Amino acid sequence: MNDRKVEIIFDEIEENLISDIKLMHNLIEYYNHEDSLIQLIKDDQVTRDMYLNDQHLFYLLNYYKAFTLNQNGYNLLSLNLDVVPERYAHLMPKINQTYSTINGSFEKFNEYMIDFTFRILERWGREKSYFTKSTEEKIDFYLTDSTYKNEAIMSTRYSQDMFVRNAHMFIYNATVVINSLERMKSGPGFDNITIYNELVEPLDTLDLSPCLDYKENDFEERSEKLVIEEKKSYDKTSIFIKNNSEQTLYVSDRTKITIEPYNTFFYRPETGSRLNFLRDDDRCIGSLIIPKRSSAILITD
Numbered sequence: 432m433n434d435r436k437v438e439i440i441f442d443e444i445e446e447n448l449i450s451d452i453k454l455m456h457n458l459i460e461y462y463n464h465e466d467s468l469i470q471l472i473k474d475d476q477v478t479r480d481m482y483l484n485d486q487h488l489f490y491l492l493n494y495y496k497a498f499t500l501n502q503n504g505y506n507l508l509s510l511n512l513d514v515v516p517e518r519y520a521h522l523m524p525k526i527n528q529t530y531s532t533i534n535g536s537f538e539k540f541n542e543y544m545i546d547f548t549f550r551i552l553e554r555w556g557r558e559k560s561y562f563t564k565s566t567e568e569k570i571d572f573y574l575t576d577s578t579y580k581n582e583a584i585m586s587t588r589y590s591q592d593m594f595v596r597n598a599h600m601f602i603y604n605a606t607v608v609i610n611s612l613e614r615m616k617s618g619p620g621f622d623n624i625t626i627y628n629e630l631v632e633p634l635d636t637l638d639l640s641p642c643l644d645y646k647e648n649d650f651e652e653r654s655e656k657l658v659i660e661e662k663k664s665y666d667k668t669s670i671f672i673k674n675n676s677e678q679t680l681y682v683s684d685r686t687k688i689t690i691e692p693y694n695t696f697f698y699r700p701e702t703g704s705r706l707n708f709l710r711d712d713d714r715c716i717g718s719l720i721i722p723k724r725s726s727a728i729l730i731t732d
Contacts, residue, residue, distance in 0.1 A: 433514040440511060441519070444504030444526070445612050448605040449630060451500050455598050456631045458498055462590045465491065469587040472573075472580055482570045489569075492551055492579075492586055495544040498537050498594070500601075505530040522611055529604045533597050540593040547589065551582055596699070599669050602631060603697040623695055624671050624727050634671065634727040639717025642707055667699045669725040680730055681709040 468488050471477050482489050505526065508515070515523075555561035559572060573579055606623035613626075628634055674680040674690040682688040682698070684706060690696045700706060702723045707715050708730065719728065 434516065436511065437515055437519070440504055440507045441612055442504075443507060445609055447501040447504045448529075448609055452602055452605050452630045454498065455602055458496055459595055459598050461496060462587075462595050466587045466591060469583045472583050477574070479570055479574065482573060483566075489573075492548065492582060495548050495590075497541040497544065499541065500530060500534045500537065502530055502534070518615070522608055525604050525608050529601060529608070533601045533604065536593065536597040540589070540597075543589060543593065547586070596667070599699060602627070603669070606630070622673070623697075624673060627671065627725075632725070634725055635722075637719060637722070637726045637728050639708060639719055639728070642715035642718045666701050666703075668702050668721060668723055670698045670700060670721065671725075671727040672696045672698060673727065673729050675729055675731045679711055681711075681713075683707040683709060 465487070468477075468485075468491060471481075472491075477488065508526070552561075559576070561569065561572065564572065603623070606626045609626050609630075610623045624634060672680075672682060672690055673695040674692055677692050679692060680690040682690065682696070684700060684704070687709075688696065688698070700721045702721050704721050706719045706721065708717045708719070708728075709715050716730070
């Protein structure tokens with residue numbers, strides 16, 4: 432009876448994750464589209480007609496989209512930890528990280544955006560008489576007010592750093608958990624790339640190019656620079672690297688990343704950066720320039 436009870440709980444968790452993955456993907460697209468609009472504002476490339484024809488652009492800082500994970504299954508699990516069989520132990524770290532650390536980041540983002548949005552609207556109403564302006568006067572404000580541009584840039588930095596980065600990590604964690612649960616029920620044949628393809632969007636499988644010369648010090652960790660560049664999460668993308676060979680694989684970025692045989696590694700490198708793929712003897716088997724879209728890399732030789 433306890434086993435059946437636990438199976439029902441994990442079925443609920445899987446259903447919650449599947450539903451949230453789909454919602455999360457839509458929100459990532461929403462905030463990425465918003466970021467593209469704000470980059471145009473930053474570069475003074477927005478025209479009066481664009482404001483008239485795009486409601487999202489016109490009301491860019493007036494609204495936000497909050498998100499909280501559905502925790503029904505996780506809450507049931509928390510109440511029944513004493514009867515969870517040992518075979519589920521490997522899933523608990525990912526599940527706990529998803530519903531505590533990552534969901535905590537979403538809740539902080541929601542709180543911040545509520546405060547940020549209402550503070551802006553309150554100041555606009557008080558200092559700029561925003562709510563009594565005509566449409567044309569509001570567009571003049573958007574086009575000429577320097578504080579508006581700064582607030583727009585701040586908005587996308589917060590949404591990308593606080594939401595989009597964690598949303599990508601949530602989707603990866605969720606696909607790992609779903610993959611493990613499906614394997615336990617149905618046996619081999621599932622992987623998180625397949626689940627991502629089915630629930631989010633089909634990943635493009637990328638081909639490697641010939642290697643470029645590299646030096647060992649290219650892999651030394653430079654923590655100060657990494658901390659600075661981590662803030663540029665809107666310049667990063669999701670890459671699934673699947674090692675379908677019998678040999679250990681190394682990926683070179685600023686550090687040397689190890690991917691064991693038949694494992695899949697989720698990575699968020701900067702778009703436009705170059706990765707080299709190495710074997711144990713440091714033989715380079717291929718190179719890749721990171722595209723802006725989410726992709727998969729399969730190593731089989």
